[in-house]
Amino acid sequence: MRFVDEFRDADKAHALAARIAALCEPGRQYKLMEVCGGHTHTIYKHGLEDYLPESITLVHGPGCPVCVIPMGRVDDAIHLASQPDVIMTSFGDMMRVPGSNGAFFDANARGTHIKMVYSPLDSLKIAKANPDKRVVFMAIGFETTAPSTAMTVLRARAQGVTNFSVFCNHVTIIPAIKAILDSPDLRLDGFIGPGHVSTVIGCRPYEFIAKSYRKPVVVAGFEPLDILQSIYMLMLQLREGRSEVENQYSRVVPWDGNTVALKAIGETMELRPYFEWRGLGFISHSALRMRESYADMDAERLFDVPGVRVADPKACQCGEVLKGVLKPWECKVFGTACTPETPIGTCMVSPEGACAAYYNYGRMNRQRVPEAISIGLSRP
């Protein structure tokens, strides 16, 4: 695996760590947020915090699409799936997310037809194969999955399919970042920007963070050296008093994003006035719904959706974890009542969730483990 070693060279990692340490100003504490759950995963898989000086804290952000779906939307989806002749389709990640009366798997045990699919295109195919059924796709995700839903809707229209609709729960990352920046709970110094979301939206949408909030943003790849390099770039900006948007992941992320994908989203969907995020509450203009011109494929117009609102379980502190106010191990139920097998909160359900990443890699507290350094990385 010559290629992979290039991104995991332990000597390079140590060299970067030394350069990062050299940029820290004495007595100053730094809080950097990695927005994307994929990055959280890399950080814990490779023990990257152990490479960093004590004065740098990595804060985990809200970028796990499963984690931010509120319980009420799960209940709404199960209500939709319970209607006559409905086949609901969903990504596998959603199947175990708890609603107030169980998850999709539990609903199926009570008689609903919620089928796992890999792609919205599979859902469209199911619709075509079952003309006497009404097939609803449970659309979730940030800008990485929204283009796929949009393209599928365009395809359904072009092919004249009339029994396919979308229960749209797509969310957009920028308003969530803004909500965190405006939250009084947390003072952040910079952002490790999401990788794959940025392949769609590009780097420009982050410019307000640099310009209005004076915080640096570095869009990052998913390899250990990508993350360390991005932290180095953030620290260099902070040291030099700059706040700019930089692209560490330019080998995949174009500065302007994917214009075809953005056009497809814009054609079929529009921003909602507000949307509830699990733990974060209502955030204005933070999610997408189907446009009026696609009302015939909008499950929220075709069916009577109750619009259930359910308070998160009292013991669950996913909201604080999603905002980065609490570390997963600081939650009262982490690793005891709430585990990946029996999740109470969404952050424990998805492998991209911060709690699942902590739990799976045995990170139960903030204590650094110097001897763990280089275990996850290969020497050439």
Add this chain to the structure above:
Amino acid sequence: MCLGIPGEVIEFLPEQPDLARVDVSGVRRVINVGLLTDEPPEPGEWVLIHVGFALSKIDEAEAAAALAFLEGIGQAYDDELAALRDSQIE
């Protein structure tokens, strides 16, 4: 679901030019390449696939890195690959 899976483009489907057959870790499946119309991939090139759609072109080194990352996730990637194996969009 949110993470891209690297696949090597094998061929385009003759009747449907926005569909391509790709190889993902030895699994051959049809995906949609309609989001790459600005810069269509050639057979032999690599793409990053999100829920059945190629979202960006990548080089072979990036594909290897992305694959290693996914394999490191373990069960979730196995589930995703199993879902892709069952996926039949054509």
